[in-house]
Amino acid sequence: MAVSVREVGRVEINETGQQTASFEIAHPVYSKLRSPLILGHKSYADVTRDICQLLDPKPGRGWWISFSVSLVLLVIGVVAAVHTVTTGIGTWGLNKTVGWAFGITNFVFWIGIGHAGTFISAILFLFNQKWRTSVNRSAEAMTLIAVMCAGLFPIIHMGRPWLFYWVLPYPNTRGTLWVNFRSPLLWDFFAISTYFTISAVFWYLGLVPDLATARDRTKSKLRQTLYRAMSLGWNGSNRTWSRYETVYTVLAALATPLVLSVHSIVSFDFATSLIPGWHSTIFPPYFVAGAVFSGFAMVMTLMILVRKLMHLEDYITAQHLENMCKVALLTGSIVGLAYVTEIFIGVYSGNPNEIFVIINRGLGPYAWAYWIMFSCNALVPQLFWFKKLRTSIPAIFTLSILINVGMWFERFVIIVTSLHRDFLPSSWAMYTPTITEVGLLVGSFGLFFTAFLIFLRLFPVISINEVKGVLGYAKH
């Protein structure tokens, strides 16, 4: 129903003294050929009611069960983290040869998950993809939580996490000894903290009008206080909307290169080293595509659960899931292409160390991990060519979980198989995670789901104002 007005005439005064003005109302982007994005012929009031009423009742049994399970996982993670910090990094399965393994695998995995949220909220916004409106709020929340989960791993790996602020370039009593700006690990710190900050303000800005809607509707005193404070006196004025949209677009334009930079910089952690299997110019685009791929898999997993459990089938429709499958198909194919390119370039380089890494990945002691990765990431998404699978919820759910598993293994394979058999055969070693490391991984999932479940209870899970804007998507 979004229309634009073009003035075609000035005001005229006719014989009876009445003023008339003529306008041409154009409907530039909407077409009869489109199918509606939101099902069920909703009115504006229906949208407000449907989304806001999810916040009102006391959480049901399903929520409490999921919350308790997540909390237990989180506690396991806390125990593992305390054990790591009080005893030392020796509690991990790392050794002299494999000095980086589980922690950084989880770090890269979670950062990657976050990328889909920004892709949906910023890149699809710039491309005017209206279907993003139903999923962007929860996808962005997922981004924020995933980045938090990711950030914990390097901090815990520091061994003395309370000194983590030493990576900041601040005047200190050690000289002033500055940080090393030539290190990709420092770039990581800047990239991830910027990414988190910008994602957080972007998400919050999108929330403000919806918090105002929730504020004007809720009966609960506590919630009203919270929403009143957080909605910053939003009253829907057009001047405010105009500036709001300007800044929203600016943030989207900033977040787009930002999200590409974040995983590029994460890939520099590896690519700028001299380790065969890491030292590769393909890494930045390969990592970014993989990140968006894994992130979309996680968004699909979460959205399928959310739409089912919160009865949002009219808002998150089969069409939304199908679109996400298409993005996963595209990015999955890029990832598959990158795998094949890596093999080809490795062999074609003629460098014995490169060739050895390729053979060792596919046929060495970690071949099982490599083939899990290859089949889940390069082959499984190809099933999305079939419309039957793209539109079947159980199929999408299963495939998305397989992709999540595959993408976790991708990072494990890249990191561990490149390290464990290095240039000196006498120092070759195997790596097995200890129970503490597994505990940390489990704990990060606990943190992720705990925080996501709190988000579902506290904030409108779908962007109310944006959905209202696309209600007329196919009407005209």
Next chain:
Amino acid sequence: MPNIESAKRFTAAFFEREEDLIAGAAEARLAGFEVYDVYTPYPVHGMDRAVALPPSRLTWIALLAGALGLVFGLTLQVWTSAYDWPLNVGGKPFNSFPLFIPVTFELTVLFSGLIAIGVLFARNRMWLFSKRRVFERVTDDRFVLVLKQSDASFDIDKAQRLFSRHHAIDVVEGDQFV
């Protein structure tokens, strides 16, 4: 931005559809009424043109803030790495300019984003304990057009006719805006 307190007397028309609001607001403006503001549950595209609202200058703020971040990032890195305490790291030059690009980029984005949103909140006077007036149901499903009764020449009958021609469902007059 017109001062909220200065709108002493106003007429507010409530609409149900954005098309009515756009046409109503545009016609009111062309008919010589002073459109104080328009309130909508979601950003209505075409509204700015209908009430002749100039484009926001916040993009320029974001650009300047980004430039500030860029200069700050580069200066910080070159000064700390090449002048204040040069350290030999793997034989790389002290001023290893290409390696400073990632952090410079991140700081550009960070400055631009944070300052743009900060100025947006300041300009819109959005803050934690704001007690601004909100029209009934405007955050739900109502579109409100507010005309300022600037002087004695304000013709309420003409305004009423204009509103009803655009299917206004309710018209409210008030003394104090806030």
